[in-house]
Amino acid sequence: MANRRDAAPDSPERAERSVPEGVEGPSRRALGAGEVAAYLRRHPDFLKRHPELLDAMVPPVRATGDGVVDFQQAMVDRLRRDVAQALEARDELISLSRANALAQQRLHRGLLGLLAARSFEHLIETLTTDLALALDIDAVSLCVEPAEVELSAPKRPLGVYRLEAGTVDALLGSSRTVRLIGDTPGDTAIFPAAAGLVRSAALIRLNIGPTTPPALIALGSRDPAHFEEGQGTELLTFLGQAVEHLVRAWLDLPE
Numbered sequence: 606m607a608n609r610r611d612a613a614p615d616s617p618e619r620a621e622r623s624v625p626e627g628v629e630g631p632s633r634r635a636l637g638a639g640e641v642a643a644y645l646r647r648h649p650d651f652l653k654r655h656p657e658l659l660d661a662m663v664p665p666v667r668a669t670g671d672g673v674v675d676f677q678q679a680m681v682d683r684l685r686r687d688v689a690q691a692l693e694a695r696d697e698l699i700s701l702s703r704a705n706a707l708a709q710q711r712l713h714r715g716l717l718g719l720l721a722a723r724s725f726e727h728l729i730e731t732l733t734t735d736l737a738l739a740l741d742i743d744a745v746s747l748c749v750e751p752a753e754v755e756l757s758a759p760k761r762p763l764g765v766y767r768l769e770a771g772t773v774d775a776l777l778g779s780s781r782t783v784r785l786i787g788d789t790p791g792d793t794a795i796f797p798a799a800a801g802l803v804r805s806a807a808l809i810r811l812n813i814g815p816t817t818p819p820a821l822i823a824l825g826s827r828d829p830a831h832f833e834e835g836q837g838t839e840l841l842t843f844l845g846q847a848v849e850h851l852v853r854a855w856l857d858l859p860e
Contacts, residue, residue, distance in 0.1 A: 705837075712840050715739030716847055725855035732822070732848065733764025744791070744799035744825035748772075752818035766797055773819040777810050783841045784808045787833025795823040805832040809845040814858045822848060 645651055652658060715736045722728035729747060737745045747765045750773060772794065777784050784807070791803025803825035811820040822845060826832060853860065 708840055711740050712844060716844070719847070719851055722851070722855075725852075728851055728855055729765060737824075740824065742824050742826045742831065743802055744796050744823075746795055746797075746823040746825070747820065748795055748823060749820040750818040766795070768794060768821075773810060773821050776808055777821070782810050782845065783838040785832045785834050785836055785838065787831075788829035791825055792823075796825050799825055802827050804829040807832045807838075807841055809841050809848075811845055811849055811852075813849050813852050814860075817858065 718731050718735050718739060719728060722731050733745050733747055737743060745764060748768045749765065750768045750770050776795075786806045786808070788805060791800035791806065793800040795806070795808070796803050805826050805828060807824040809822040809824070811822060813820065824832070824841075852858070
């Protein structure tokens with residue numbers, strides 16, 4: 606029967622304890638690289654529990670074709686990737702925050718212009734002309750389906766267009782308030798004068814009142830990515846609600 610002392614140790618620590626200090630010769634067997642590697646695989650937290658060993662280890666200077674891994678370089682490369690990803694995420698967040706802040710500023714400027722309207726006709730004119738400048742887009746249309754009772758404006762202002770009955774629901778569905786359309790030519794029914802220029806659009810449903818026909822505001826941009834699916838719609842929803850309140854106020858309509 607083999608002597609227990611000669612059996613292969615389970616760990617480098619046990620191997621060191623199994624042979625008294627100062628004993629030389631064949632009884633003090635050195636562990637093989639495979640045994641050390643196997644032990645480290647079974648105990649992946651070994652260096653975590655013995656961090657002082659890192660000071661005694663000499664990592665390879667570079668990787669070789671023999672499967673040797675440069676731990677030091679790998680750790681540096683990983684840290685560099687982590688830092689680069691963190692910086693990229695930070696820059697993206699800063700860029701997004703700045704874009705949102707700029708969009709809010711433009712919307713506020715546009716709404717102040719609408720609030721300054723001196724009449725209902727002036728409100729519609731400001732909506733379909735000045736709002737495009739305030740929002741830095743290329744076209745704004747106010748589209749209305751037919752109604753039995755016409756609005757009180759003496760003539761149809763520039764930028765106000767008629768839609769066939771059912772068009773608003775066909776474009777937005779029965780429940781959606783805002784629809785964003787990216788990288789698509791402008792619809793001639795919505796942008797009769799600017800359809801050739803528009804490459805992306807935002808459609809905002811207007812629920813003005815129970816006695817008024819379905820309507821929508823259409824915002825158009827020559828930039829194919831200015832409006833696209835997946836963008837936030839909170840500001841556009843707020844714009845639609847503000848226009849609804851202003852129209853009701855000027856026409857003395859119930860909420």
